[in-house]
Amino acid sequence: MTETPTPAHHHPYGTPTTPHVTVRGEAHLEVDPEIAHITITLTARGTDRRTTLDDLTHRNTTTLDHIRTYGEAIEKLETGTLTIRPELTRHGRAERIRAYHGSIQLTATLNDFTALGELVTRLADHDLTRVDGPWWALRPTSPHHAAARRQAVQEALQRAREYAEALDTRLGALLELSDTGTHGSPHMGPVGFSAQARSYAGATEAATDAAPVDLEPVRQTIDAQVEASFTLIPPNLG
Numbered sequence: 001m002t003e004t005p006t007p008a009h010h011h012p013y014g015t016p017t018t019p020h021v022t023v024r025g026e027a028h029l030e031v032d033p034e035i036a037h038i039t040i041t042l043t044a045r046g047t048d049r050r051t052t053l054d055d056l057t058h059r060n061t062t063t064l065d066h067i068r069t070y071g072e073a074i075e076k077l078e079t080g081t082l083t084i085r086p087e088l089t090r091h092g093r094a095e096r097i098r099a100y101h102g103s104i105q106l107t108a109t110l111n112d113f114t115a116l117g118e119l120v121t122r123l124a125d126h127d128l129t130r131v132d133g134p135w136w137a138l139r140p141t142s143p144h145h146a147a148a149r150r151q152a153v154q155e156a157l158q159r160a161r162e163y164a165e166a167l168d169t170r171l172g173a174l175l176e177l178s179d180t181g182t183h184g185s186p187h188m189g190p191v192g193f194s195a196q197a198r199s200y201a202g203a204t205e206a207a208t209d210a211a212p213v214d215l216e217p218v219r220q221t222i223d224a225q226v227e228a229s230f231t232l233i234p235p236n237l238g
Contacts, residue, residue, distance in 0.1 A: 019232045020175065021163050025156025027148045027224040033217050034142055035075060036116050037109050038133035040067075040123055044102040053084055056102040063106065063123065070119060073112035080105035110134075118212040125210045136218045148224035153177070156228040164232055172231035180225045 014020030042059045046052035060079075067077055082104040089098040110116045116134060124131045138144055156177075164170050 014231070017234060018172070019234060020229055021160050021171075021232055022227065022229040023156050023159040023163065024180075025152040025154070025159065025226045025228065027151035027155065027222075029144060029148050029151070029222040030219050031138070031144045031222065033136035033220050034138050035109050035111050036113060036134035036136050036215075036217070037107060038116070038120060038131055038135075039080075040106040040108065041130040041132070042104050042106070043128045043130075045099055045128075047099055049084065049086075049100045052100040052102045056082075056084075056104055059126075059128070060104050060106075063126070063129070066122070067106075067108055067119065070110070070112075070115050073110050073115035074108060075111050076107075076109040078107045080107060113215060113217055114212075117215045120215070121210045121212045134215065136220065138220050138222070144220075144222055145224075148222045149179070149226070152224040152226045153228070156226050160228065160230050164230075167232070167235040167237075169233045169235035172233055175229040175231060176227075177229075178227045180227050181223065 040063060042056060042063060044052050044056035044059060046055060064077070067074060082102075084100060084102045086097045087099045087101060088095045108119075110119070120131055120134070123129055160171055
């Protein structure tokens with residue numbers, strides 16, 4: 001009867017004949033952003049629910065059409081929450097509806113920052129429109145993420161080799177490589193525009209007359225950390 005050989009147990013801390021070295025590798029990159037997000041909030045107010053909703057719908061359609069004129073500069077355009085709520089006021093012992101307030105939120109992602117400055121200015125010049133952002137970011141598939149991971153691995157390998165050289169030996173085999181964190185730090189620019197305080201009867205400049213705001217993209221930070229364990233050729237510590 002053939003006996004099944006007992007598998008060798010891996011000692012997490014190594015042994016005198018197979019010493020281990022565990023090191024950490026880190027990378028910190030600073031790169032230009034690839035995209036920017038802005039949020040547009042459209043509002044409407046009226047004494048009639050249907051009229052308020054119609055005004056909001058018209059403003060939404062006009063804004064979407066305007067954003068779409070920027071073509072390929074718009075990477076993504078999404079509609080968020082739409083709300084219509086009554087404003088109540090006291091009337092004797094009862095309450096009655098004084099007005100209706102409506103709002104709708106849009107989110108646009110752009111990859112052309114020149115178009116971004118122009119679009120932000122023009123949208124902010126519209127009545128009852130609020131623009132928040134931009135939030136600068138990298139795409140999830142950006143090659144910069146992979147570059148940071150490679151750099152972290154290379155640093156771990158270099159650090160392990162330096163420890164081996166200090167012991168007058170060399171690395172044997174890779175035992176384990178763990179990704180302990182890869183992340184980017186999105187940044188928001190100090191920009192916020194609102195035209196909500198304008199009067200309907202007030203004279204305003206045409207959107208085409210507003211000078212595009214100069215937006216300076218905020219560089220993005222990518223951090224990557226790995227932990228690697230290697231075997232060492234047993235050094236002579238004599």
